[in-house]
Amino acid sequence: MKLRTGLLLGTVFLAGITVGPSFEQKAAPAFMHLLGTPAWAEDAGKTNSAETLRLFTLLGRVMDIVRTEYVEPVSDKDMVTNALDGLVGNLDPHSSYMTEKQYKDMQVEISGxxxxxxxxxxxxxxxxxxxxxxxxxxxxxxxxxxxxxxxxxxxxxxxxxxxxxxxxxxxxxxxxxxxxxxxxxxxxxxxxxxxxxxxVHIQVVRSALYGKVGYIRLNEFDDDAESAMHKAYDKLKAEAGGKLSGLILDLRLNPGGKLDQAVAVSDDFIAEGEVVSTKGRHPENNHRWDAKGTDITDNLPMVVLINGGSASASEIVAGALQDHQRAILVGQRSFGKGSVQSLIPIPGNGAVRLTTARYYTPSGRSIQGLGIAPDVPVKESKDDEGIGYRESDLKHIITNTGGTHGKAPSRTDLPPMISTVKETPPDNWPTFDITKPDTDYQLQQGLRVVRAMAGMPPGNLPGVATTASSAKGGAPVPAVPHAPR
Known part of the structure; x- marks a missing residue:
């Protein structure tokens, strides 16, 4: 199958940042009337063509009224562009028509x-x-x-x-x-x-070493996401003396990116089984991706951090690792974007970004409009209300259909210490500063969880003496040796 899209953006635009650096594009289909006979005309006699013709006549009449009666002159080009904006943009929050200029601007954005x-x-x-x-x-x-x-x-x-x-x-x-x-x-x-x-050039991967626990923050799924993450892991392993005790993958505020990179990142941690599947209107949109039998960490204890800004490709990775019980998810419910978009160029007239499929986690659930619930709920700060809008809050979202259920399979592998993980930080917890890991309550609780998974004492939060020891024994593990780099 030739996938019609590799586009899995979250519902954010970026003022000076690229999210998805390149797209697998599909040639414009025959229905584009600027390139040939419209599909509705070709299908005359096969469907209710009289009704279709009536609706196009209505469109023409409205254009005539606007052209002759509007307070200021309006060009046919502007009217058609406005009509196309509504035609595609009102389908769902992720579909849109781009003029040639908008399409070129997007390509400039992709280039950085x-x-x-x-x-x-x-x-x-x-x-x-x-x-x-x-x-x-x-x-x-x-x-x-x-x-x-x-x-x-x-x-x-x-x-x-x-x-x-x-x-x-x-x-x-x-x-x-x-x-x-x-x-x-x-x-x-x-x-x-x-x-x-x-x-603005985004550093896609940042990493740090906390004692014997590796930390990798993945900011987006661009073309090099998996290779950059893999290199970061190898470097952390070398810095730890050839052996890590655990790994934290931070997907918070990661809006998505390339589908193939989401699959590749998941494949790095899952030895076998399904990673994700897609189902669309046409058979060419139906596909399943499976792990290729390797886990670069050799089943290292693992925690994934998520929040309401973790969308799309991030949710594919989090959902796959959760369904396979490969990692424990810590943080807050993810955004809930369970759809895939195709980018279809119209030579000389821009492009259409169109939702063409839904995706499903290995257990068969669709997270469209629902998001992924963490195994261990943890807030960023005491008064944190989370990201107060998600896919379900947007207009014209596509329905959640085709999934087997909405919840992840029940887990039996959670360490007993999670009962001690408080969802809300204590009253004296410092104000969160991303450059100061000891203020990151979600990260600190994630470190405690992954240490417990590794059979290590989970240790206390920063500011409190810790009894955690390194894998070699004896030496206390610093809660925060340095900021991610």
Missing amino acids: KFGGLGIQVQEQDGHVRVVSPMEGTPGARAGIKPGDFITEVDGKSLDGMTLDQAVTKMRGKPGTAITLTILRAKAPKPLKFTITREM
Whole structure:
């Protein structure tokens, strides 16, 4: 089977970041009337063509009314583009029509050759909301936070703009300044941030060594995600003297990317069995991927960190490792995007990004609109309400169908110590700072869980004396030796 898409983006756009660096594209089908006879005309006599013709006549009449009666002149091109926006964009949150310019802009974004802020943003109820500023980017350094609403760019309101239009306004040449007006929960008045755009290059993989436990953060599933992750693992293993006691894979705020990379990353940890399957309207969209009989860690105890920003490709990996009971999931419920998109170019007229299949975890569940529940629920902070919107909160989402059930298979492999893992951090827990791992409550609880899985004392949280020992015995394991790199 030739997969029509490798696109598994989460529902975020990025102001200066690439999510999916390349796509397997499919040639435009015959129904594109700009390239040949429309399918509805070819099918005359086979279906209710009279009704189809009536509807196209209605479209033409409305265009005539707009052309002659609207307060200002409107070109046929603009009317058709607006019609195509509604035709495709109202199907579901992940399908859209792109003009030739928008398509070229997307290709520029994929190349990474543009300036931006490094902010993941999402449309919510007609507003632009920040999902997350990416680590080390201008937006993060300026103090933009998840949950912020961007209301103005350089003093001009974003009201009435599409998400694409808002993101375009935030992009620009490196070295140029931009001022964002932000509405933030509990802030008494709007906040203004003046930020200098930069060439934004995402470090896809970051790693750290905590005692004998390896830590790998995967920020997106680009073309090199699996190879970069594999190299990071090999480096951590060498730094640990050739043997790790456990591994943490951090998929928090990872919006997705390439399907083949999600499969490859899962395959690195699952020795055999199904990784993921897809089902669509056409047989060519139905496929199943199986592990190839290798586990690069030789069944090392493993924890996966997830949250509401873990979407799509991230959910494929988390779901596969959870269903196979290969890793324990710690954190919060994931986003819930269980669909696959095809990118179909229309030469000279842009492209269509279209939802063509649903995907299913190895146990047969569809996480569409539901997300993946962690095995060990842990909040980021005491007053953390999580990412307050997910797939289920978006308009026109596709239904959850075809799955066997909504819950993961029951687990019998959880260490008894999970009863001591508190979902909420203590009152004196420090404010979360991604550059300071000892403030990361989810990470610290994940370290305790993976140490227990490895038969090591789980140890205490930072600030409290720990009795955890390294694999060689004797020496205390530092809770946080250094920040991820």
